[in-house]
Amino acid sequence: MQLVETLPVRLSALKRKILDRSALIGVAGIGYVGLPLAVEKAKVGFTVVGYDRNPIRVDQINQGLNYIRDVNDRELADVVDAGRFSATTDFSTIGRCDVVIVCVPTPLTPNMDPDISYIRNVGEMVGQQLRPGQLVCLESTTYPGTTNEVLLPLLERSGLVVGEDFFVCFSPERVDPGNARYTTKNTNKVVGGVTPACLEAGMTLYQQTIMHVLPVSSPKVAELTKVFENTFRAVNIALVNEMAMLCDRLGIGIWEVVDAASTKPFGIMRFDPGPGVGGHCIPLDPFYLAWKAREYDFHVRFIELAGEINVGMPYFVRERVVRALNERGRAIKGAHVFVLGVAYKRDIDDFRESPAIKVMDLLLKDGARIDYHDPHVPSFTDRRGNAWHSIPLSKEGLERSDCVLILTDHTSVDYAKPLQWAPLVVDTRNATKTARQQLDGKARAGVVLL
Numbered sequence: 001m002q003l004v005e006t007l008p009v010r011l012s013a014l015k016r017k018i019l020d021r022s023a024l025i026g027v028a029g030i031g032y033v034g035l036p037l038a039v040e041k042a043k044v045g046f047t048v049v050g051y052d053r054n055p056i057r058v059d060q061i062n063q064g065l066n067y068i069r070d071v072n073d074r075e076l077a078d079v080v081d082a083g084r085f086s087a088t089t090d091f092s093t094i095g096r097c098d099v100v101i102v103c104v105p106t107p108l109t110p111n112m113d114p115d116i117s118y119i120r121n122v123g124e125m126v127g128q129q130l131r132p133g134q135l136v137c138l139e140s141t142t143y144p145g146t147t148n149e150v151l152l153p154l155l156e157r158s159g160l161v162v163g164e165d166f167f168v169c170f171s172p173e174r175v176d177p178g179n180a181r182y183t184t185k186n187t188n189k190v191v192g193g194v195t196p197a198c199l200e201a202g203m204t205l206y207q208q209t210i211m212h213v214l215p216v217s218s219p220k221v222a223e224l225t226k227v228f229e230n231t232f233r234a235v236n237i238a239l240v241n242e243m244a245m246l247c248d249r250l251g252i253g254i255w256e257v258v259d260a261a262s263t264k265p266f267g268i269m270r271f272d273p274g275p276g277v278g279g280h281c282i283p284l285d286p287f288y289l290a291w292k293a294r295e296y297d298f299h300v301r302f303i304e305l306a307g308e309i310n311v312g313m314p315y316f317v318r319e320r321v322v323r324a325l326n327e328r329g330r331a332i333k334g335a336h337v338f339v340l341g342v343a344y345k346r347d348i349d350d351f352r353e354s355p356a357i358k359v360m361d362l363l364l365k366d367g368a369r370i371d372y373h374d375p376h377v378p379s380f381t382d383r384r385g386n387a388w389h390s391i392p393l394s395k396e397g398l399e400r401s402d403c404v405l406i407l408t409d410h411t412s413v414d415y416a417k418p419l420q421w422a423p424l425v426v427d428t429r430n431a432t433k434t435a436r437q438q439l440d441g442k443a444r445a446g447v448v449l450l
């Protein structure tokens with residue numbers, strides 16, 4: 001009887017706060033996912049506090065300074081100036097929040113097992129301060145079962161009852177960095193609640209900032225939905241990459257095949273080959289599922305195979321460069337390779353897990369001398385601790401090189417320059433397509449496509 005009375009009261013009180021924007025929202029982890037989300041919530045009138053371990057990011061936010069490309073500088077500064085968005089490293093106030101959204105990293109351990117220590121860490125801190133009426137939403141990508149098996153027990157240590165005293169959802173983030181068409185606001189969102197009341201609370205929250213919110217029957221379904229989406233990409237990228245390697249043997253141009261196949265109006269979806277996969281999602285997330293599957297004596301063969309092919313692509317690119325130089329009587333040892341693009345994909349500044357960095361590492365080991373240019377990544381430090389700095393795309397630099405290696409197809413780069421000034425261009429993205437047509441055979445460089 002008591003439950004029947006308290007449930008609607010707590011849920012309706014929370015919903016009311018969400019609907020009238022008086023709910024205080026905490027976002028744990030204000031990176032690529034958490035920051036855009038926090039700004040969207042603040043823009044519609046919520047007061048948002050970003051909780052992050054990184055004091056540099058926290059200071060930047062409090063000064064109204066942006067560090068994520070997909071976030072609009074002005075919009076961020078406006079919500080900070082208006083007092084609706086601030087950040088802190090002090091988690092002792094997280095209990096004040098009516099809603100806590102968790103967007104912390106979910107990397108892999110060196111053995112390729114899920115590292116959910118970040119989720120545990122936040123779960124413990126939130127659990128210690130949990131109070132009736134709070135909603136906790138996990139957005140970090142993870143294996144099916146994490147919300148119920150890992151996060152929930154940490155929150156239940158409070159003695160409070162889920163679905164009655166507090167509410168828990170999983171709602172995967174689908175942000176596509178660099179995608180101007182689909183942003184946080186107009187990308188459909190999936191939500192799974194631990195109980196029906198949890199789902200209702202989560203739906204109410206997300207409907208305030210997202211155009212289409214889709215309820216699913218449990219957090220597990222929402223968790224698997226996200227990992228399935230990323231596995232779909234990983235497998236299809238691997239398929240086209242394998243085709244590229246076969247085309248190389250057959251002496252057929254993969255890009256012509258992909259262009260032609262893409263004209264079919266049904267039954268095919270375009271994926272482009274490249275030097276491998278990067279970022280925080282595609283190279284990692286499928287392994288979360290593979291790990292969970294093993295607990296059920298299930299071997300997810302597509303994931304393992306796709307991983308194997310995609311991880312092998314930097315080695316294939318290295319082989320293409322070595323062969324292309326050899327054909328011109330030049331050894332890789334001592335050759336000057338000018339790398340164009342180190343971000344893991346077009347028009348972004350994220351170089352985490354970037355295959356470009358792996359290719360550079362392989363060529364360095366072969367004795368190549370390497371420079372790079374990336375308009376979005378002015379500098380970075382590789383795994384061996386070497387500091388790298390982007391150099392300008394100058395005529396002298398290109399003329400001095402033995403090979404220009406295009407690893408990322410940023411749209412702001414003028415690809416006519418390497419074609420006109422370098423002796424050899426190895427293009428893993430078909431980035432030079434338009435420039436080749438414009439130069440109409442007048443390029444100095446020999447061009448080798450993936």
Ligand SMILES: NC(=O)c1ccc[n+]([C@@H]2O[C@H](COP(=O)([O-])OP(=O)(O)OC[C@H]3O[C@@H](n4cnc5c(N)ncnc54)[C@H](O)[C@@H]3O)[C@@H](O)[C@H]2O)c1
Nearest residue numbers: 029030031032033052053054103104105106121140141173
């Ligand atoms: N980047 C993407 O494109 C993308 C897309 C969809 C989903 N995801 C998923 O979202 C999650 C976050 O990814 P991201 O790219 O935003 O990572 P990120 O590294 O950009 O941001 C994570 C933030 O969490 C902070 N952090 C780490 N430990 C913390 C802790 N214990 N408490 C509070 N903050 C902590 C870090 O300092 C960092 O600022 C991951 O699970 C990722 O797989 C990422």
